[in-house]
Amino acid sequence: MSEPTYQVEPHPDFGFGQVSPTPSREDITRFYAEEFYSGEYQRFNNSGLEVQLEDQVFLDGHREDILHGIEETLGGPVEGKTVLDIGCGWAQNLRYLQGRGMKCSGFDPAPEAVAHGREQGMRIEEAGMDDMAVFAGERFDVVTLFHVLEHLGDPVAALTEIHDDVIVPGGALVIEVPNDFSALQQAAVDLHGLDEWWVAPPGHLNYFDVGTLCALLEGTGFEPVVRESTFPLELFLLMGEDYVSEPARGRACHQKRVAFETNLRAVGRADTLRRLYRTLAEAGIGRTIVVHARAVGS
Numbered sequence: 001m002s003e004p005t006y007q008v009e010p011h012p013d014f015g016f017g018q019v020s021p022t023p024s025r026e027d028i029t030r031f032y033a034e035e036f037y038s039g040e041y042q043r044f045n046n047s048g049l050e051v052q053l054e055d056q057v058f059l060d061g062h063r064e065d066i067l068h069g070i071e072e073t074l075g076g077p078v079e080g081k082t083v084l085d086i087g088c089g090w091a092q093n094l095r096y097l098q099g100r101g102m103k104c105s106g107f108d109p110a111p112e113a114v115a116h117g118r119e120q121g122m123r124i125e126e127a128g129m130d131d132m133a134v135f136a137g138e139r140f141d142v143v144t145l146f147h148v149l150e151h152l153g154d155p156v157a158a159l160t161e162i163h164d165d166v167i168v169p170g171g172a173l174v175i176e177v178p179n180d181f182s183a184l185q186q187a188a189v190d191l192h193g194l195d196e197w198w199v200a201p202p203g204h205l206n207y208f209d210v211g212t213l214c215a216l217l218e219g220t221g222f223e224p225v226v227r228e229s230t231f232p233l234e235l236f237l238l239m240g241e242d243y244v245s246e247p248a249r250g251r252a253c254h255q256k257r258v259a260f261e262t263n264l265r266a267v268g269r270a271d272t273l274r275r276l277y278r279t280l281a282e283a284g285i286g287r288t289i290v291v292h293a294r295a296v297g298s
Contacts, residue, residue, distance in 0.1 A: 006201045014156070014216040017181065017207030022153050025130065031202050049090045049116065056092070058258045061265050062230070063096040065274055066174060069226040069292040070142055073172040078102050081141040084166065087129050087148035091117030098122070102142070107134045130154070132161045143167045144174040147288075149213075150204045156220060163221035167295045173222055176290045180207040184234035184285060188244075192237065197244045210281055210289055222293035228277045229286020231257045 008017040023031075052059060070078055079101030085094050088106030090113050098104045107125040108114055117124040127134045130152050143162055149155050159173075167173060180198045188194060198204070208216075214224045236243060236253040243250035264273050280286045 006199075008199060008207060011156075011212075011216075014212055014219055016155075016209075016212035016216060019201045019205045022205060023202045025128065025153055027202060049113075052090060052092050055258065058262055059092065060096055061261055061270070063093060064270065065228065065277070066093075066144075066176075066290065067097070067100060068274065069228065069290065070172050070174060073174075073225045073292040073294050074141070074170075078142070082138075083142040083144065084135065084138075084140040085144045085146070086132070086162075087145060087151075088117060088122075088124060089113050091120060091122045091124060093144065093146060094122055094124075095120060105135060105138075105140070107131070130158050132158065132166055135166075139166060139168045140171065141168055142172045142174065146174075146176045147178075149175055150177050150206045150208070153205060155206055155216065159216065159220035159222070163295055169295055169297060171295045172225075173217070173293045173295060174290065175213065175217075175293070176288055177206075177208045177213060178204070179209055179229060179284070179286050179289045180204075182209065182234070182284060182286075184232055184238065188234050188237035192242050192245065194242075194244050208289060209284055210291070211284075213289055213291055217291065217293045221296050223296050224291050224293045226278070226290075226292035227281040228274070228290040229281040230277060230288045230290070231261065232280065232285050233257065233287045 006019045006021070009020050010016070011018050067078065074081070078097070080103070082103045083094070083097055083105070085091075085104070085106035088094055088108050089110070091106060094104040094106050094117065105123045106117065107127040109126065109128050111126060114124050114126045125134050129148055143166055149158070152158050162173065178198065185196075185198060189196060199207070210227055214227070217224055233253060241249050241253055243253055261273060264270065277286065281289060
């Protein structure tokens with residue numbers, strides 16, 4: 001049987017790109033459970049536990065920035081607050097937040113990732129990425145979706161359910177997604193004659209920039225508070241490092257990014273890094289987008 005042919009079309013209400021036709025919920029859950037953490041896909045999405053542990057210091061720096069955004073959105077410290085991490089993977093984000101005094105819960109469809117989190121003493125359930133009723137009846141002060149929204153068949157329905165049934169009024173929602181169809185990506189396509197390599201169904205079903213993500217949040221009951229990006233890896237493509245055609249170059253480019261951030265933090269300039277990435281987000285530049293939003297109403 002031949003593979004389906006996909007197109008990316010703008011969402012009629014919020015403008016973000018959506019793959020058409022949309023894979024079934026069962027296909028999406030099976031992809032996450034069977035391929036995202038253990039298949040070839042993990043080679044380029046950094047979802048493997050080994051990669052996360054190798055880069056733990058670097059990733060914890062990013063988590064520190066996330067924590068600052070959460071506190072800014074909540075208007076106070078996170079200690080004692082409850083957090084639900086949807087698509088929690090190997091529970092590394094929960095590990096960090098638990099260490100900052102938060103009460104942590106999560107769910108994920110990958111059995112090996114869930115088992116690992118439970119071994120670390122985490123409250124984690126095995127469930128599909130859009131099964132928001134896992135902890136039915138509970139509401140959380142903070143809800144996080146790190147690299148989840150781009151994989152969901154219906155992100156509008158998911159965020160609406162989170163707003164109505166999962167997060168407390170005034171709670172903080174944190175979403176991180178790839179920043180796709182960006183000016184730097186398009187420039188790299190033109191320079192190197194590349195295909196749009198970031199279009200990757202059935203893995204990625206939705207494609208956002210800062211404007212469309214904020215429009216989606218506002219349309220589902222949230223008020224964006226903090227907008228950040230991450231290091232614009234496409235800069236390396238524009239400097240001649242074609243890691244798309246030659247994936248072996250990718251790790252070296254990543255290590256340069258790691259050194260840049262780690263060195264800034266080591267000399268006490270984490271605040272400079274945060275200001276830089278917030279400025280880049282406003283310009284639409286950065287490999288990923290992080291938006292912190294406050295739940296409006298009930």
